[in-house]
Amino acid sequence: MRLACAAVALIVSMSANDIERSLALARARDAERQQFHSRYIFNLTDPAVTQIEVITEFRRLVIIAEDHVLRGDFMFTRGVRAGEQALAPTRGMLTLRAQVRFNPLNTFAALPAYALAVGGPSGALIPVDTHATAQFSTPFKNRQGKASTSLMGETIESDIPSADIGQTQRPVAVTLDDKEVARVAVDFSRLE
Secondary structure: OOOOOOOOOOOOOOOHHHHHHHHHHHOOOHHHHHHHHHOOEEEOOOOOEEEEEEEOHHHHHHHHHHHHHHOOOHHHHHOHHHHHHHHHHHOOEEEEEEEEEOOOOOOOOOOOOEEEEEEOOOOOEEEOOOEEEEEEOOOEEOOOOOEEOOEEEEEEEEEEEHHHHOOOEEEEEEEEOOEEEEEEEEEHHHOO
């Protein structure tokens, strides 16, 4: 099944047709889905920030529907109503996510203050409200024989209204203590 893409642009408000297209994409072949997702993932060569990802409302529904298909719930992808209900909590929002990997020689007791920032109309970076989730190693036994884990990284996320971003190209950066660590230019007009 070949999915024809209409003119690609950031969808600020999902219509019934957009929901049907995203559900059809979730039912498509693996290669087509991987090609779709690859536009939203930016792999970096930075030693600390390994990846920045954009999850638009359209892509969020594709991810939700793919999860339903993997669990054998094919009925979810057959109706617009289920898609509307799944998107209700995050209507009109897009998510920026970054993967941060810590140097194994560092021993953090708490998460460092990594944050996300987006370029404003003037080009200056504007910090956005960021939430962090710690990533721990698999449990191992320390010298005393007790089970222990180490802090290996974190995932940082920000939810931003799609209308605030618009169909423009903007830098998305990861900062630490208000200093830029990594940056990528995201052309939101090429994402759905």
